[in-house]
Amino acid sequence: MTDTLENITAALIDAARKAGADSADAIALKGSAVTIDVRAGKLEQAERSEGTDMGLRVLVGRRQACVSASDTRDETIGVLAERAVAMAREAPEDPYAGLADPGQLGTGCEAGALELADPGEEPSPEVLQDEALAAEAAALGVTGVSQVQSSTSAWSRRAVHMAGSNGFSGGYERTDAAIHCSAIAGSGTGMQRDADGDSRIFRGDLRSAADIGRVAGERAASLLGAKRPKTGAYPVLFDERIAASLIGHLLGAADGSAVARGQSWLRGRLGEPVLPAGLSVIEDPHRPRVTGSRPFDAEGLPTQRRALVDEGVLTGWILDLSTGRKLGMESTANAKRGTSAPPSPGPWNIALTQGTQSRDDLLREMGTGLLVTSMIGATINPNTGDYSRGASGFWVEKGEITYPVQECTIAGNLPEMLRNMVPANDARPWLSRVVPSLLVEGLTLAGE
Known part of the structure; x- marks a missing residue:
């Protein structure tokens, strides 16, 4: 043996x-x-x-x-x-x-x-x-x-x-x-x-x-007595617990496999703004004691720190060797694999630029709207970025949490949501995806 x-x-x-x-x-x-x-x-x-x-x-x-x-x-x-x-x-x-x-x-x-x-x-x-x-x-x-x-x-x-x-x-x-x-x-x-x-x-x-x-x-216990929120267009604050899902959708659209298949709403947008000016998405596989860190990828290429989005502008894709070849580009050393399948691209540690305001500051800024703390299901159109997800959390009036809510649906368009989001400063730095609470204006809520 x-x-x-x-x-x-x-x-x-x-x-x-x-x-x-x-x-x-x-x-x-x-x-x-x-x-x-x-x-x-x-x-x-x-x-x-x-x-x-x-x-x-x-x-x-x-x-x-x-x-x-x-x-x-x-x-x-x-x-x-x-x-x-x-x-x-x-x-x-x-x-x-x-x-x-x-x-x-x-x-x-x-x-x-x-x-x-x-x-x-x-x-x-x-x-x-x-x-x-x-x-x-x-x-x-x-x-x-x-x-x-x-x-x-x-x-x-x-x-x-x-x-x-x-x-x-x-x-x-x-x-x-x-x-x-x-x-x-x-x-x-x-x-x-x-x-x-x-x-x-x-x-x-x-x-x-x-x-x-x-x-x-x-x-x-804080969810006891939850009810459905009002239907209409309102600002939504994605709590830090689930805000990384929004950036996850961006990463999914930047995946070289999706881009090569032509099933990405980011296709053709290299060099264009996809986030507000001043916000970057940094991939860093060299952070100590973080689950997404690696010295090399699954194809033996050296990993490195880079800006996937630099000051709001999309700078590259998430590529392994195969998807890089399909797109006529070099691998970004993002190959992952298990024992029973060939390598495929995937992100390492990701961090979104944090804002200067706390979550409570953003609650006061939003006035009336929804604070989302949990999400279920997802309907994302890969070509247009149309977005719809079930959610629960808390209704906010005049900047204050008033009651818990459940059984509602949030709908919007990811490219627009990402271009208009406002980050808080509450991200947990030890996570593989360091993303703070995110405020997004004008989403459609389907409730009562």
Whole structure:
């Protein structure tokens, strides 16, 4: 049995070449995870998983195929490579498929500088259970909370190594720790649910379980008595909890795959304003202790900091090698992949320029309108950016929150919304997407 992840990827590539592949790349993952759920003061569920997974992509000319397995024995690797080459020979040609040239390879920074792995010991199940119980107890201690739907504490550690027949070989380790609590307030048809949670790379950076539970309970209780808001055109303030979804829609439209397919409302808008002047969207994959940080992408290209939107102007797309070739552009080192599929483009850490006003300042500025704290569903026209989503939150009159609302729909046009938004200054800097509360004028609300 092949031992290290580096050896596994090397064995996969060697087997692929012997089976007749012109080129190949491989990924191997090894990790463990523990998740503890409690309910009503007792252990509800405990899960532990450990395993090693590997994936191989082979190219025969411009034909490619991907295979994966969790059995790392040498004989399995050989059979896997033969199957992949046979599949590739039957696949249609893709003129844009192919590995990076050796001169493109590298790392944007040292993996250790990113602090992606907590050096501390794995927490015991008892410690995780105590955290989940503490969160549940804090939520139940909030007036109006009738039950806790779920309270969870989890931890995981994973190592990854990638290699290619073009000479690339690199890997890193990462950890994740999380606490989450979902509380229910009220009873019968008047029940309301909300949640809070925190996820960090270092366990020591987590907020306390009691604080997470208390906030979850307070959020649920604050929604009691919710009703539908007025129908009409009003300003909408997207709370920091969900404001990143607006920037997420912008990132989706800037995805090279969507642009290459012609299914993006941003297509043809490079060099044009897409945000208010003065606002930038900075992608930085080198932020320490942040989940979206990487020293290199899934094709072995060095990651780097850049402005996707610079002072309001769209400057580029989110590209891997294949989509870059389709568009006649260089990859932006945004390739991501799992074990069973080829790379595809995706963003790393994103930060939107923050404003100078607090969320309360923006509430006073909006006067009458809707503060959105939760959203469900989404209907986004990829070509026009027409936008419609279900929402709940709080109705605002004269700059003050007056009552909770539910069962309403927000509609607008994303290009117009993004061009006219006003950011607050309340973004959480440790998140992978650092986006503050956003005020957008003149959206259509469908309520009563």
